[in-house]
Amino acid sequence: MSHRKAHWLGLCCALLVIFTCAASTTSSTASPGAIELSSANYSVSPRAGAVTITVNRLGSASGIVTASYGTANGSAIAGTDYTATFGTLTWPDGDSTPRTFVVPVAPGGAGGGSFAVSLLSVIGATFAAPLNATVYQRRRRRLRGLGLFELVPDELDRVSAGVHQRIVGTEQAHPLGSAHELLGQ
Numbered sequence: 139m140s141h142r143k144a145h146w147l148g149l150c151c152a153l154l155v156i157f158t159c160a161a162s163t164t165s166s167t168a169s170p171g172a173i174e175l176s177s178a179n180y181s182v183s184p185r186a187g188a189v190t191i192t193v194n195r196l197g198s199a200s201g202i203v204t205a206s207y208g209t210a211n212g213s214a215i216a217g218t219d220y221t222a223t224f225g226t227l228t229w230p231d232g233d234s235t236p237r238t239f240v241v242p243v244a245p246g247g248a249g250g251g252s253f254a255v256s257l258l259s260v261i262g263a264t265f266a267a268p269l270n271a272t273v274y275q276r277r278r279r280r281l282r283g284l285g286l287f288e289l290v291p292d293e294l295d296r297v298s299a300g301v302h303q304r305i306v307g308t309e310q311a312h313p314l315g316s317a318h319e320l321l322g323q
Contacts, residue, residue: 171197172266173205173257176236180255180273188242189273191255193227196266199234203262207255209241214251214275219244223255243275250277 176192195203208224209216216222221242229237241255257269 169198170201170263171195171199171203171234172264173203173260173269174266175255175257175268175271178268178271180271181276182243182273183276184243185245186243187245188240190238190240191271191273193237193239193257195229195234195236195263199229199232201262202231203229203260205260205263206258207239208258210254210256212252212254212272214253214273216253219251219275220253220273224258241273251275 172195174194174196176194180189180191182189191207193205193207204226205228206224206226209220209222214220223239223241225239227237227239229235241253252272252274255271255273257265
């Protein structure tokens with residue numbers, strides 16, 4: 139083989155290596171996708187027994203993703219108002235189906251507290267917002283002559299004539315006056 143042919147063959151091999159490396163680098167830098175909680179706020183009745191939290195995989199579904207989660211006390215206390223919960227969720231390559239986990243709450247309690255759920259770590263993706271959420275335990279109250287209502291915590295702090303209450307899932311102005319008057323407070 140002549141010197142000139144060997145030079146061209148070496149140059150072609152070098153270009154082939156460069157293009158192959160560039161192509162593999164381009165495909166490996168694709169976005170890994172992101173993991174988020176489906177909401178920044180959840181609400182649960184003390185009678186429900188548990189709250190289900192949904193975690194979404196956004197963007198690219200390429201690669202295996204593992205995310206860990208956990209709970210933390212707020213005004214609700216683990217072991218009394220809810221069960222401390224920690225775990226791991228996994229998405230196989232190509233899967234972007236939402237995952238869920240369940241946090242048990244104390245059945246039959248008075249409710250009215252809140253606690254946090256958080257995504258703690260992720261491997262194979264990034265975090266998106268929200269990665270922290272607050273779970274509100276609805277407070278059960280019997281209003282004089284009106285029956286049993288479930289109120290989200292802090293609603294009593296926003297009271298005025300024509301109070302807005304969450305009455306079993308619907309918001310409406312109460313024609314009888316403030317919640318403090320109705321509750322005898």
